[in-house]
Amino acid sequence: MQKIVIAGCSGRMGHALLEGVFEDDGLELHGALDRADSPQIGRDAGEQLGRKTGVKVTADVAAAIRGADVLVDFTRPEPSLEYLEACRRAGVKLVIGTTGFSAGQKQQIERAAQDVAIVFAPNMSVGVTLLISLVQAAAKVLNQGYDVEIIEAHHRFKVDAPSGTALRLGEAAAEALGRNLEEAAIYGRQGVTGERDPNTIGFATVRGGDVVGDHTVLFAGIGERMELTHKASSRATFALGALRAAKFLADRRVGLYDMQDVLGLKK
C-alpha cells in the first residue's frame, strides 16, 4: 500500500486526486495539505466529497509527509517549491503537476531530483503524453515550409498562460526543428506585425467558462495544414496519470522523470 499526501487537496485537481485515491486499493491517503488560511484546515480531507477519511487538512508540511511515500502536488509554484524542499529533506518522493514555474524554479526541481525521485510533467494525461511524441515526429517531417502554431483553451479560473502543456508542446516542436524555444516563441500578436517569420513558433491562449483543457499544434504550409489536437473532458484523466506516476516512483530512489518515462515512451 502506497501512502499518498495530496497538496492542494481543496482545489479542482485536489478533489480529482482524492477521488482517484479512494478508488484505488493500492493507495492510502496519508496526508492532505492546503494553504494556512484555508477554511478547510482542521477538517476531514474527504468532507467536501461526502467521505470520512480520518485525515485532517493541514498546512504543516513536515507533519503531513512524516511516514509518507509520495507527495502529489497540484498547487502554485511557490508552495510547490516549499513542499519540494520539505520532501527532499525527509526523503519523500514527489509527483509535481503544478505549472507556471520560471526557468530558475525548474532548475531547483532538477537539483532536488539528485536527492529524491520526482515525476514532473505539465500534463499527466496519456493522450497529451502521446501528443508530445506525435508532435516531435510530425515536426521532423514538416521541417521546411510549415508554420508551427500552438493554440490552447482553458477554464476562466486558470492563472498561468500559456499553459504548461502548450509550452511543453512548443519545446517538443522546437527541439525536433533544431530551434531554441526561448528565441522562437511569439506569445500573441497585435497591430502591424509584419509577415510571419518562418522560424517562429506562435502561441495563442483562450480562457473561458469551464473548458478542462484543449491543445492544438498546427503545422500550416502552402496548400495544406495539419492539426494535432487533444481535448480533456474530465480532470480524472490528469489525476489517474498522476497516481500512475506515484506508483512508477515506488522502484525509483532518485532522478527526474516525466510522463514519457512513466508510460515507457522513451527510446
Ligand SMILES: NC(=O)C1=CN([C@@H]2O[C@H](COP(=O)(O)OP(=O)(O)OC[C@H]3O[C@@H](n4cnc5c(N)ncnc54)[C@H](OP(=O)(O)O)[C@@H]3O)[C@@H](O)[C@H]2O)C=CC1
Ligand atoms: N500536470 C497536469 O496534468 C495538470 C496540471 N494542473 C496544474 O495544477 C495546478 C492546480 O490546478 P487546479 O487544481 O485547477 O487549481 P486550484 O486553484 O483549483 O487548486 C490549487 C490548490 O492549491 C492551493 N494553493 C494555492 N495557493 C497556495 C499557497 N500559497 N499555499 C498553499 N496552497 C495553495 C489552493 O488553495 P485555495 O483554494 O485555498 O487557494 C488549492 O487547494 C495549476 O498549476 C494547473 O496548471 C492542472 C491540471 C492538470
Ligand SMILES: O=C(O)C1=N[C@H](C(=O)O)C[C@H](O)C1
Ligand atoms: O490549469 C489547468 O486546468 C490545466 N493545466 C495544465 C497546463 O497548464 O498545461 C494541464 C491541463 O491542460 C489543465
